[in-house]
Amino acid sequence: MPKNIKVAIAGVGNCASALVQGVEYYRSRRNTALDGVMRQTIGGYRASDVEFVSAFDIDRRKVGRPLEEAIFAKPNNTRVFQSSLPVSNVVVQMGPQFDGVAPHMADYDDDVAFRPVDLEPTDIAEALRKSGAEVLLCYLPVGSDKAVKHYAQACLEAGVAMVNCVPVFLASDPEWAQKFLDARLPIVGDDIKSQVGATIVHRSLARLFADRGVKLDRTYQLNTAGNTDFLNMLERKRLKSKKISKTESVQSQLDERLNDSDIHIGPSDYIPWQHDNKIAFIRLEGRGFGDAPLELELRLSVQDSSNSAGVVIDALRCAKLALDRKVGGPLEAPSAYYMKTPPRQFRDSVARDACNAFIDGVPFDLPRAAPRSEKAAVRSSRS
Known part of the structure; x- marks a missing residue:
């Protein structure tokens, strides 16, 4: 029987809250129909087989607090559908800020905006190694280019797979794709495509x-x-x-x-x-x-956040499945089905069939996909 998937979270915001709640929500429904989940099992892993082992944030109301408390701290405001959570023994650590906080956040009330704490950032690669994390979920804010790439590099150094839920181009960027391929680490990306969004x-x-x-x-x-x-x-x-x-x-x-x-x-x-x-x-x-x-x-x-979690729960299980199979680099089929900007775009019906084939471990010949326009490629490279 598969063991739990050890998951680290970068960015303990609304999306993280919905996912953490959801894992416990479906744990109590193991023997019933799992409404809201696209696949009950992936490689033998169920939605409840996720174990959160480390988490990183920069907000003073989250850093230093247990994960099961931090997900409900301000400025999070997502729907609470699973208020009772087990003790995780995971304390949110200080992450690097870089470009993670937009300056205009200072103009808004504490209850709705980020409030960075003045602490030295954690060594992310070392923290990932110590936690035993297998997959990192990147939930950083849009526009956090430097911060996202810092976490990506930490994954490469620590031997951790990555699910990139934000629009910073990694899996779809040839240079970063090659880095994950060379490290024999899977990456699913980029920019999560919500369940019915x-x-x-x-x-x-x-x-x-x-x-x-x-x-x-x-x-x-x-x-x-x-x-x-x-x-x-x-x-x-x-x-x-x-x-x-x-x-x-x-x-x-x-x-x-x-x-x-x-x-x-x-x-x-x-x-x-x-x-x-x-x-x-x-x-x-x-x-x-x-x-x-x-x-x-x-x-x-x-x-919004539950809509995202309904896809992330599958993407991270695909990343773990690739680890089990010793497959590295961008996972084309799962990325095409779960992400807005995968390495190659396909029609969603084709992407779904290809993703199912990947999960089931059967061959599937992906068609040749038309590359993004030259103009789009240029804009992407400059973003």
Whole structure:
């Protein structure tokens, strides 16, 4: 029988809270149907077979506190669905700050913004080794390029697999991909594609238009929420990689790319009273038979962090499965299915079949995928 998967967390925010709660939530439901979980087992591992062994943050209300308490500390505001948690013996350690905190956070109340503690950062690689961590989940804020890469390097030094949930390009960057391949360590990335979130819905609708012969002329996706992720993204300079990730994810599903002026996808505004409830507005305009106009508008309301955790719980089990099989480098099939910016983009139906084949350990010939446009590649390299 498989043992527990030893997991480290970088960034004890809302997404970490939803995941930690979820592991315990499904532990008490081992012998029942697991609603909300895409796969009950992956390589013999269940959703409840996750053991958190280390955690890192920079906020004074989390550093030094047990993980099971820190996930409920401010400024976290995600939905609490599993308040009773076992003692983990994991104390949140001080991580390196680098570019992890946007300056404008200082202009907002303590209850909604990050408040860094003045402590020396932990040696992440050494802490990972001591904890016995097998997989690191990267949950750092959007725009934390230097900080994310610091954790990635620590994974390489400590021999730890990585699931990169944020839009800093690692698995999809040839240089970083080679580093993980050389170290024989798996990485799943980049930028988590939530369970039923704005990106997967938008991709599906864009593909539907094409499959049904409707010419897509223009489209937008507008998102609002009241969590720290959206407060962080009020700083537009931090959004470059996020906009590339979300936009290219949708563009990848089209037979012909839309002009930049005809597609707008990205975070839109921070609305405090929405808390962790994310609302997405999606619009597609096209032309069908006889050039007849066709317009589609959709409003999607989700609990943002739980929506993310529903995919991360599978991604980390795939990373562990790759470790067991001694497979290193970017995991193409799981990345294509679980992430917005994988090494190669495929239609979601193909990515799902390929991911299932990876999990089941059976051969699957991935088709040749069209590379991202030269313009997108240039923008990515400069982000």
